[in-house]
Amino acid sequence: MEQCNKPTDTARPRSLVTIADHSRKKIEYLIEMAQEFERRPNRRLLEGKVVATLFFEPSTRTRLSFETAANRLGARVIGFADPKVTSGTKGETLKDTIMMVSNYADIIVMRHYLEGAARYASEIAPVPIVNAGDGANQHPSQTMLDLYSIYKTQGRLDNLDIFLVGDLKYGRTVHSMLTAMYHFNPTFHFIAPEELAMPEMYKAFCREHGIRYVEHTHFDADVISGADILYMTRVQRERFTDLMEYERVKDRYLLKLDMLSKARPNMKILHPLPRVNEIEYSIDENPHAYYFEQARNGLYARQALICDALGITLDTIKNDKTVIES
Amino acid sequence: MVAAIENGTVIDHIPSEKLFAVVNLLHLDRMNTAVTIGYNLKSEVLGRKSIIKMADKFFTDEELNQLAVICPNITLCIIRDYDIVEKRTVTLPDELRGIVRCANPKCITNNEPMSTHFHVHDAARSTLKCRYCNTIIQLDDVQLVENS
Numbered sequence: 001m002e003q004c005n006k007p008t009d010t011a012r013p014r015s016l017v018t019i020a021d022h023s024r025k026k027i028e029y030l031i032e033m034a035q036e037f038e039r040r041p042n043r044r045l046l047e048g049k050v051v052a053t054l055f056f057e058p059s060t061r062t063r064l065s066f067e068t069a070a071n072r073l074g075a076r077v078i079g080f081a082d083p084k085v086t087s088g089t090k091g092e093t094l095k096d097t098i099m100m101v102s103n104y105a106d107i108i109v110m111r112h113y114l115e116g117a118a119r120y121a122s123e124i125a126p127v128p129i130v131n132a133g134d135g136a137n138q139h140p141s142q143t144m145l146d147l148y149s150i151y152k153t154q155g156r157l158d159n160l161d162i163f164l165v166g167d168l169k170y171g172r173t174v175h176s177m178l179t180a181m182y183h184f185n186p187t188f189h190f191i192a193p194e195e196l197a198m199p200e201m202y203k204a205f206c207r208e209h210g211i212r213y214v215e216h217t218h219f220d221a222d223v224i225s226g227a228d229i230l231y232m233t234r235v236q237r238e239r240f241t242d243l244m245e246y247e248r249v250k251d252r253y254l255l256k257l258d259m260l261s262k263a264r265p266n267m268k269i270l271h272p273l274p275r276v277n278e279i280e281y282s283i284d285e286n287p288h289a290y291y292f293e294q295a296r297n298g299l300y301a302r303q304a305l306i307c308d309a310l311g312i313t314l315d316t317i318k319n320d321k322t323v324i325e326s
Numbered sequence: 327m328v329a330a331i332e333n334g335t336v337i338d339h340i341p342s343e344k345l346f347a348v349v350n351l352l353h354l355d356r357m358n359t360a361v362t363i364g365y366n367l368k369s370e371v372l373g374r375k376s377i378i379k380m381a382d383k384f385f386t387d388e389e390l391n392q393l394a395v396i397c398p399n400i401t402l403c404i405i406r407d408y409d410i411v412e413k414r415t416v417t418l419p420d421e422l423r424g425i426v427r428c429a430n431p432k433c434i435t436n437n438e439p440m441s442t443h444f445h446v447h448d449a450a451r452s453t454l455k456c457r458y459c460n461t462i463i464q465l466d467d468v469q470l471v472e473n474s
């Protein structure tokens with residue numbers, strides 16, 4: 001992993017494949033950029049630019065967030081939301097699609113069902129690629145909005161107690177969170193059924209980087225009382241080989257209102273959404289709930305990621321004369 | 327048992343079960359010069375070993391180091407004028423391009439006409455990591471790319 005980006009690197013157009021490519025300094029830089037966009041999201045900064053959103057796998061939420069980010073900065077958006085309409089169904093390679101679209105767009109935001117697709121696209125494309133999710137591998141814009149949400153709610157990223165709950169085996173958001181937070185001396189608590197426990201390779205990553213972690217299979221008010229961030233994920237039926245086991249544990253990782261009785265005042269509940277039933281609906285009105293605001297932060301985080309990939313610096317954004325005051 | 331060569335390369339101490347993987351990796355089927363292959367020869371160290379002698383053929387370090395993926399302990403002899411002028415072992419390179427197949431069926435490299443690319447993840451544990459999908463594989467379990 002990079003130790004530190006030189007200041008001049010921030011001005012160079014480049015692809016975003018994984019948050020693991022970013023240093024602490026770069027993450028803080030992008031958070032500051034997202035803050036600028038939150039203050040003033042509507043601009044003509046990308047006027048004359050074309051942003052392509054290529055969704056080889058449907059993801060309405062992520063696509064709308066990226067397209068809103070581009071539209072609010074004055075870019076025009078092309079692309080597809082349904083892979084059935086692409087030439088991929090006729091046997092066209094990813095390379096051919098990327099090379100063709102590179103002729104039309106200044107930047108490509110892509111979602112793909114194959115792992116490593118974004119890395120490969122970034123190697124062949126003459127324009128920057130922003131990874132909007134590649135299979136079970138990486139989803140860096142989700143990680144960036146998670147980090148921005150943590151920063152906004154806690155006022156810092158350093159020395160936090162972060163509790164990850166639910167499916168820690170397959171959930172790429174929680175894996176990316178480990179990779180990104182390692183710069184900030186966190187203490188993680190992994191709360192999951194044994195079948196969906198944090199995989200050994202991520203625990204080894206924590207040990208190698210001196211990240212403290214505690215594992216729990218129990219989930220109650222006492223456990224939650226130590227959290228600054230409670231990051232909920234969904235326990236999915238299809239992940240279990242033993243359905244009896246699923247039935248046994250499925251309700252153990254549901255967050256109920258009375259479980260927040262001992263929570264720290266600053267504790268916030270995050271969730272990558274969509275939620276099914278893992279957070280009781282009555283919690284939505286509770287001051288600890290933050291998941292809807294978290295989704296809105298995605299807009300600002302993605303504005304920052306698009307601009308950074310296009311080589312637009314924080315200085316340019318701070319001194320931007322194209323702001324549309326509402 | 328196996329005739330001496332005047333000039334070329336001899337690869338000795340190949341575990342017999344790895345012989346055909348070595349043949350494949352070095353593209354010996356495409357060679358025009360004489361190649362002698364000894365299979366299942368008696369060996370004090372390995373029990374059974376194989377040996378390949380290639381006349382008038384010299385490999386680059388990069389080519390030979392690829393062999394470390396399948397047989398890290400083989401010995402190579404460079405022959406000139408019937409004499410061994412150099413003996414060497416192989417070293418696993420930090421990067422392997424187009425040699426090893428990714429074990430993840432959903433990896434882009436298994437679905438697109440492109441080269442695979444691995445980095446050594448942990449030399450002590452003999453693991454490789456796919457540059458694209460981040461899958462980690464054990465060196466003992468690697469499958470080679472067909473026609474690599």
